Amino acid sequence: MAENPIEPIHQFQISNYFTFGTIGGNAETEGVAIAFTNSALFMVLTVVSISSFLIFSTRGRGLVPGRLQLVSEMLYEFVANMVRTSAGSEGMKFFPLVFSLFTFILVANLYGMFPYFFTVTSHVVVTAGLALTVFITVIVYGFWRNGFRFLRLFVPSGIPWYVMWLVVPIEFISFLSRPVSHSLRLFGNMLAGHIVLKVFGGMIVGLGSLGLLGVLGAVAPLAMAVALTGLEFLVAGLQAFVFAVLTCVYINDAIHPGH
Amino acid sequence: MEADAAKLIGAGIACIGMGGAGVGVGVIFGNYLAGALRNPAAAASQFGNLIFGFAVTEALGIFSLVIAFLLLYAV
Numbered sequence A: 001m002a003e004n005p006i007e008p009i010h011q012f013q014i015s016n017y018f019t020f021g022t023i024g025g026n027a028e029t030e031g032v033a034i035a036f037t038n039s040a041l042f043m044v045l046t047v048v049s050i051s052s053f054l055i056f057s058t059r060g061r062g063l064v065p066g067r068l069q070l071v072s073e074m075l076y077e078f079v080a081n082m083v084r085t086s087a088g089s090e091g092m093k094f095f096p097l098v099f100s101l102f103t104f105i106l107v108a109n110l111y112g113m114f115p116y117f118f119t120v121t122s123h124v125v126v127t128a129g130l131a132l133t134v135f136i137t138v139i140v141y142g143f144w145r146n147g148f149r150f151l152r153l154f155v156p157s158g159i160p161w162y163v164m165w166l167v168v169p170i171e172f173i174s175f176l177s178r179p180v181s182h183s184l185r186l187f188g189n190m191l192a193g194h195i196v197l198k199v200f201g202g203m204i205v206g207l208g209s210l211g212l213l214g215v216l217g218a219v220a221p222l223a224m225a226v227a228l229t230g231l232e233f234l235v236a237g238l239q240a241f242v243f244a245v246l247t248c249v250y251i252n253d254a255i256h257p258g259h
Numbered sequence B: 001m002e003a004d005a006a007k008l009i010g011a012g013i014a015c016i017g018m019g020g021a022g023v024g025v026g027v028i029f030g031n032y033l034a035g036a037l038r039n040p041a042a043a044a045s046q047f048g049n050l051i052f053g054f055a056v057t058e059a060l061g062i063f064s065l066v067i068a069f070l071l072l073y074a075v
Helices: A038-057 A067-087 A089-112 A124-154 A161-176 A178-208 A212-217 A219-255 B003-014 B017-038 B040-074
Strands: A016-023 A032-037
Touching (some): A032 A038, A038 A067, A038 A089, A067 A089, A067 A219, A067 B040, A089 A178, A089 A219, A124 A161, A124 A178, A124 A219, A161 A178, A178 A212, A178 B040, A212 A219, B003 B040, B017 B040
Antiparallel strands (some): A016 A032
């Protein structure tokens, strides 16, 4: 399968640009290389783009905003509204976290849409890192703010005691599965979307090599690839939004643990 | 049966799970649309709930997709 020139998985290959050294490893096995990879390059690119855009656009701080400042303000207001409606005004303490997550995922997803660019969020190690950040924040802040009343999260109010023994384990398991679904959702969407795009791209090449009839037939997958590219832009924005909304919902649980 | 063939069959079977997620997402958007047409004034305020329900439902479809990929490339 690796010999196939139009293999759709190849785009997710991590390559080392320069290696700082290796950890572990012995005579038989190679250690894990600590390297600056293409994934790291695009993460740096994402962060630098966001930071420089926000710093540059809010440099003037005009009372009447210019075009770029307006974009920054709309972005701020959009995320701030999301935090206020999902987590209450107390949740604004976590606005920097939600804003960073939203902009990072959005820009990383959109960079992934460029041909030959690496999609950072299509690797589960990245999305799991982001999701675990949220998960640990919720646990630490929940216990810090509410003490052991945070455990009321697992005991919904207004249910009779004889179904409690069933509901509490279910709530507990659903709480533990949050980081799994939180990270896999973003990862799966980006991975599947990009694979589908490449599969249709491979169909165009495959049909086109069959001669005139094949070229005529290749019009259909080409149209499909164009339509899917549009859909992928929608998914890129939607998944960033969904990740941020779920972060707000989880933080709301840490602030108000009673159901 | 060859192990490779079993892997491919397993990946295909795992994708059946996506059908359930498709039904779920359809129910969510269909009901939202029905509610929004009855009471358009309240539709905008429920958009967040719509996306939340969509995301939670869609995650289950993504799980079956991940199982399919695990079978194809990681087993």
